[in-house]
Structures are given as C-alpha cells and as structure tokens.
Amino acid sequence: MEPTTFVLFGATGDLAKRKIYPALYLLFVDQKLPKSFSLIGLGRRELSDETFQANVEQSLSTFSKSEGRDPEVMRNFLRAFRYHVLDVNRKEDYTKLLQLVEQREDELNILPNRMFYLSVGPELFETIAANIHESGLGSANGWKRLVIEKPFGHDLPSARQLNIQLNQAFDETEIYRIDHYLGKPMVQQMGQRLHSALSEQDLGTRNIANIQITASETLGVEERAGYYDHAGAIRDMFQNHMLQLLMMLAIELPNRSSVVEVGNLKKKVMKTLKPLHKMDVSHHIVRGQYGEGEINGGKVAGYTAEPGIALDSLNDTFIAARLKVDDPFWKDIPIYIRTGKRLKEKLTRIVIEFKSESPLQDHLIVEIGPNDGISFQRSNSGKEGSDVDKPVQSKLSAIKAGIPEAYEILIHDALKGDKTYFAHWDEVELSWEWVQPILDAYRENLLPLHIYPAGTYGPNESDKLLEQDGFHWFDFKSASVNDANKGELYAYGHKT
Ligand SMILES: NC(=O)C1=CN([C@@H]2O[C@H](COP(=O)(O)OP(=O)(O)OC[C@H]3O[C@@H](n4cnc5c(N)ncnc54)[C@H](OP(=O)(O)O)[C@@H]3O)[C@@H](O)[C@H]2O)C=CC1
Numbered sequence: 001m002e003p004t005t006f007v008l009f010g011a012t013g014d015l016a017k018r019k020i021y022p023a024l025y026l027l028f029v030d031q032k033l034p035k036s037f038s039l040i041g042l043g044r045r046e047l048s049d050e051t052f053q054a055n056v057e058q059s060l061s062t063f064s065k066s067e068g069r070d071p072e073v074m075r076n077f078l079r080a081f082r083y084h085v086l087d088v089n090r091k092e093d094y095t096k097l098l099q100l101v102e103q104r105e106d107e108l109n110i111l112p113n114r115m116f117y118l119s120v121g122p123e124l125f126e127t128i129a130a131n132i133h134e135s136g137l138g139s140a141n142g143w144k145r146l147v148i149e150k151p152f153g154h155d156l157p158s159a160r161q162l163n164i165q166l167n168q169a170f171d172e173t174e175i176y177r178i179d180h181y182l183g184k185p186m187v188q189q190m191g192q193r194l195h196s197a198l199s200e201q202d203l204g205t206r207n208i209a210n211i212q213i214t215a216s217e218t219l220g221v222e223e224r225a226g227y228y229d230h231a232g233a234i235r236d237m238f239q240n241h242m243l244q245l246l247m248m249l250a251i252e253l254p255n256r257s258s259v260v261e262v263g264n265l266k267k268k269v270m271k272t273l274k275p276l277h278k279m280d281v282s283h284h285i286v287r288g289q290y291g292e293g294e295i296n297g298g299k300v301a302g303y304t305a306e307p308g309i310a311l312d313s314l315n316d317t318f319i320a321a322r323l324k325v326d327d328p329f330w331k332d333i334p335i336y337i338r339t340g341k342r343l344k345e346k347l348t349r350i351v352i353e354f355k356s357e358s359p360l361q362d363h364l365i366v367e368i369g370p371n372d373g374i375s376f377q378r379s380n381s382g383k384e385g386s387d388v389d390k391p392v393q394s395k396l397s398a399i400k401a402g403i404p405e406a407y408e409i410l411i412h413d414a415l416k417g418d419k420t421y422f423a424h425w426d427e428v429e430l431s432w433e434w435v436q437p438i439l440d441a442y443r444e445n446l447l448p449l450h451i452y453p454a455g456t457y458g459p460n461e462s463d464k465l466l467e468q469d470g471f472h473w474f475d476f477k478s479a480s481v482n483d484a485n486k487g488e489l490y491a492y493g494h495k496t
C-alpha cells in the first residue's frame, strides 16, 4: 500500500473516538496500514501531540473491541499521530497545516499522498473542501482523496449543490462517500447469495411474494438532538442506508466487479424504482414518532420529552414505505422498508417471502445485524390454521467470526483506493430524487404523524400498509435466526 498522510478533520469528535481510531488500530495490528503512515488530527481545541495520543489511547480502551493491547504495539501505533489546531473557517490555519503535512512527509521521506477525512458536521464540508483546494494542500505531486461522512446533503437541491462544490476541489474518482452499511460484510455479499439461492433451486423472482427490509433500533435520539431533529429517520437512515440495502440486494455483482460496474448496476436499480408523487405519498409511506413506553423492561421518555427536542416537534423517528422496482426481473414484487428508533429490538434484517406454491420454505432471511447469516425460515404468523408447533427448518450460512467491522473495511478500502463499497454520486442523487416527494409531503403535512409507544414495532399503520396487499411483517419472535444456527450449515454461493 502506498505511503499515506491521513488528515483527520474532527479528530476530537465522537465518531473519531468511537469508530475511526478503533478501526485504524485494528488495521495496524493486522498490518493493513501503509508501512509509512502518518496521521494529523485537527480540531479547534488546543492539544499537545502527547495529549492527543493519550486521548486516542483512551478512546481505544473505551470503544475498541480488541482485547489485551500490547503496550509496545500501542506505542508504535501512536507514534504516527500528531495534532494541529485548525478552525475550518480560518484560511491561515490551512497554510500552517500544509507546512506540518510537508514536514511530516519529509521526515518520513514519503510521497505526498493525502487522504482528507471529514469527520465533522456536514455544514463544514464545502468550506473545508474549498480551503484544501485554495491552500495548495490538495495540489501536491501524489494522490489526494476526500472521505466524507454522511449526511450528504439535506435534500435533493442541497445534495446537488454540495456535490458541485466538492467537484471544484476533488474529482468524483477522489471522493469517497461513507455509508457504513456498505462496509457490513453481509451487505457486500447478499445480492450474490440471493441470486445463487434462487438459481440453485431453479427459481426466478416470480416465486417471491414480497421483500421486507427492517432496521429497528432500541436507542432513542441520545445526545444528537441538534442533528436528528432536522434529519429524522428519513434522512438519517432511509435515504442512505435503507436504499443502499435495497440496491445491494437487487444487484448480482459479477466476480471482481469494478467500481464502475457496481455503480452502474446500483444506478439501474434506482432508476427503475417507481417514483412517488407528493400527493400519493400518504398511500405508500407511514410516518411515525415515538411516544413514551418501555424498552427492555425500563420506562423511556417520548421523543418530544427528550433533551433538546421541542415539545411540538413533528420530526419523524420511524418510516415505513412500499416500493416497486419496475424492471422485468423484480416486476410486481412489493418491497417494504421500515426503520425507526425506540423500537422493540435492535436488528437489521431482510426477509424474502416466497409464494405459498413455491418449493422453497416460506422465507429467506438475510440477517445483517447484530449477527449475520442467511437462513430459510417457516413463519406461522398471520397464517390461518397454522401449526404453531411446526419446527423451524433452516439452512444457514453465517459469516465466520473475526471478520472486520464496517469502518475497518471501508477505511482500508479508501487507503487502497478502492471505491467499490462507497456511495457513488449517481446513486446518491437518484436516492434523493426518490425521497424528495416524501420530504415535500412531510413539510406540507400531507400525511399524518403517528405516535407509537416506545418498545413496539412502530405505528399500527405500518402493519396496515402490508395488510392492504394481503401480507404481514415477518414475526421475528416466531422463528429465531440464532436457533437456525444449530441447523445444517449451507452457504449459497459457496459452502462454508
Ligand atoms: N457520531 C456518530 O456515531 C456518527 C457520526 N456521523 C457523522 O460524522 C460527522 C462527525 O460527527 P461526530 O463526531 O458525532 O460530531 P462531534 O460533534 O462529536 O465532533 C465534531 C468535530 O468537529 C470539530 N469541529 C467542529 N467545528 C469545527 C470548526 N469550526 N473547525 C474545526 N473543527 C471543528 C470538533 O472539534 P473541536 O470542537 O475541537 O473544534 C469535533 O472534533 C458528522 O458528519 C456526523 O453526521 C455519521 C455516522 C455516525
């Protein structure tokens, strides 16, 4: 891997501590960082290099999953870390930063390959990109890359505007838009596995009755009121993670697919999504907000009683949607997506329900979190005359233990210059285009905001959305994927 200077904006922030440093540490231990690697952390607060290094070490103790850190390994890891005070709005700070970057490149005798990671609020993205460009930080005789956190824009016009601004400083090939769901190992493989499962059974998508994508969380808004109350579930999860799950499920990635191929395939999925009209949104979308309730036996406050949230906030903490992909392969298969905060359990799963005459069992379940695996399940929920004692049968593949986490995978890819599992501009723009009528309908209050008790699966209207089509959300309680783990291990696409 080529020598790299990793310039981290937001080095004192939550994401850096929680995800970036632990991921870098694991990469270092696995010898996956470039041999010549230097990190310069940036923020407004005054820190010495030593305090910064101690803070990084502290965050590893708090957030890293690796056990038993060797002090010698830790010292070697932290040796690469320097800190520099920078206010993103002060041009002179970038000039000083350039001097430090060049000084470190000289000390290490490395080429000026620079990765700029923006782990700061989205309102700062444009300013930083412009200042990197103007200060000369981005014009050295090596490569430059911009890694950018979500959210990418607030709506379609602002996302387009942001992209135009970034393109003045970075080429699209140099921009790495992080969507951490794309770094989840199961997400990278599931389209392939679904197609293998269907073809091994000599089936086509005609045997699929519907597809259900659920990302439910037990957490509430936590300390992120300032951001979340303007984003809501639709921008925080739906426009990015949930639509990425749909794209990754619908495409069959050729082996060793290039970044361009993946981008084109995903774009095709988004282009075939039937558009919603603002006036029809209420027929296909359910908007919810959590009220007070119980999570894991403990009482929790409703959304508007959370710190920093206005009592009259109409922000959405839940969304359920019905979508259709209008292409010959997926035609006529309804796709339901739901995501929300303060729901009954923490899980991310995709359920493919087969038609009753299908030789397959009722459901193929792709479990993305907290564990991962693929299994067949028979669910009795909602079926008249069902035999509740019927054993759950399953074939399952799980991704082996020791697989790196999303941030580790994505940061490693960015260091290698592999953009395959980053969000490409075309698909980001198309997903905002699809979501925009919903944002408009929310703003104009064209659909009700349903309050659901915390600790449930969301408002009843979300169940009704499927009942209208003769379906039910899969009842995860009736068939545990972890029980299925005891069954025959069988990986679609390859045997484990
Ligand atoms: N936290 C999370 O779990 C997730 C976060 N994200 C995204 O990651 C990004 C960072 O989030 P998070 O770490 O939570 O945010 P925090 O508020 O915790 O950190 C913000 C960082 O930005 C720095 N900063 C703020 N203003 C300036 C400024 N004017 N000049 C220089 N530095 C500044 C702060 O440093 P200082 O105060 O020292 O200046 C701090 O290091 C956001 O885009 C967020 O949406 C995405 C997914 C999950």
Ligand SMILES: O=C1O[C@H](COP(=O)(O)O)[C@@H](O)[C@H](O)[C@H]1O
Pocket: 215, 217, 219, 236, 237, 348, 369
């Ligand atoms: O990006 C985000 O994702 C998390 C959920 O991620 P997961 O990997 O735990 O499923 C969500 O809590 C957060 O609000 C959102 O910003």
